[in-house]
Amino acid sequence: MKKTDLKKTIMGVDVGGTKIAFALVSSGRLMTPIYTVKTPKGEKILNVVGKFYEKFARKYLISGVGISTAGMVSDEGRIVGSTGNIPGWQGTKVKEILQKQYRLPIIVENDANAAAYAEYQIGSARGANPLLMITLGTGVGGGIVVNGKLVRGAHFAGGEIGHIKLSYTKQRLCTCGRYDCLEAYASGNGLFSLIKHYFPDKYKKITTRGLFKLTKSKNKDSIFAIRAIEDWHFYIAEGICNLFQVFDPEKIILSGGLSEEVDIKYLTKQTAQMVLPALEKSIRIEKSILGNDAGLLGAALLASQSL
Ligand SMILES: [Zn+2]
Numbered sequence: 340m341k342k343t344d345l346k347k348t349i350m351g352v353d354v355g356g357t358k359i360a361f362a363l364v365s366s367g368r369l370m371t372p373i374y375t376v377k378t379p380k381g382e383k384i385l386n387v388v389g390k391f392y393e394k395f396a397r398k399y400l401i402s403g404v405g406i407s408t409a410g411m412v413s414d415e416g417r418i419v420g421s422t423g424n425i426p427g428w429q430g431t432k433v434k435e436i437l438q439k440q441y442r443l444p445i446i447v448e449n450d451a452n453a454a455a456y457a458e459y460q461i462g463s464a465r466g467a468n469p470l471l472m473i474t475l476g477t478g479v480g481g482g483i484v485v486n487g488k489l490v491r492g493a494h495f496a497g498g499e500i501g502h503i504k505l506s507y508t509k510q511r512l513c514t515c516g517r518y519d520c521l522e523a524y525a526s527g528n529g530l531f532s533l534i535k536h537y538f539p540d541k542y543k544k545i546t547t548r549g550l551f552k553l554t555k556s557k558n559k560d561s562i563f564a565i566r567a568i569e570d571w572h573f574y575i576a577e578g579i580c581n582l583f584q585v586f587d588p589e590k591i592i593l594s595g596g597l598s599e600e601v602d603i604k605y606l607t608k609q610t611a612q613m614v615l616p617a618l619e620k621s622i623r624i625e626k627s628i629l630g631n632d633a634g635l636l637g638a639a640l641l642a643s644q645s646l
Pocket of ligand 1: 501502513514515516517520522
């Protein structure tokens with residue numbers, strides 16, 4: 340990537356299930372505050388993107404737009420997969436429509452992939468090869484960067500690591516309609532299943548955040564809460580182990596709201612016990628330093644690279 344291209348001003352956009360975030364980015368740094376609006380339905384999202392573009396363009400010379408979005412994204416910038424509960428967004432030809440309207444280079448990328456790319460370029464795992472990012476939140480997502488490039492796959496599903504299988508016994512139903520995906524165990528929903536298992540009488544009163552607080556309580560609930568959290572780490576470790584054997588990542592970055600609750604030392608130890616003995620000292624797991632901004636920054640970086 341040429342340095343001059345990175346310095347150009349890009350509008351970064353992050354389309355999520357509840358809100359859309361906008362900011363101008365140059366050289367991977369925010370040039371404006373991040374503005375947010377509630378996510379409208381389907382193609383109306385494009386009107387909002389257009390409005391922000393026009394607003395920014397009055398003050399700045401914008402060289403491109405990078406859009407990070409929930410859902411699988413085709414090479415032509417069309418939303419092809421499940422869209423994180425944004426009605427009417429699937430099938431939208433985002434890149435084609437915006438490019439016609441504004442005659443600018445537009446990049447559209449899946450949000451977890453965009454975030455992984457930001458981690459690779461400007462995050463704590465800068466230059467890691469391969470880099471594996473796992474997002475732990477309501478669901479489980481991820482992104483993989485090999486030799487500096489995102490693994491997008493032949494069907495745009497590269498990095499959809501939430502749906503690798505942890506078990507073959509049909510124990511837990513996943514949001515994808517199949518059983519025993521990593522997401523069904525390691526996500527917020529997975530944690531809730533553990534709460535149900537360990538607290539059958541009062542699970543309705545315990546939130547996932549509450550479970551972490553319970554581990555520090557002084558009554559017998561803390562024992563069950565600790566067991567539940569240990570199980571949760573075990574599942575994440577199993578997911579990492581499976582991916583480790585495929586990609587042998589230099590670094591693994593954890594992001595998403597639930598990653599804050601992960602005990603990195605404990606998780607690394609558990610993973611080390613699962614991988615091939617020759618790899619047990621090679622596991623480097625870290626938490627994201629970019630947090631929620633990673634998708635927007637990554638999309639902007641990808642856009643500047645495409646100029
Ligand atoms: Zn699944």
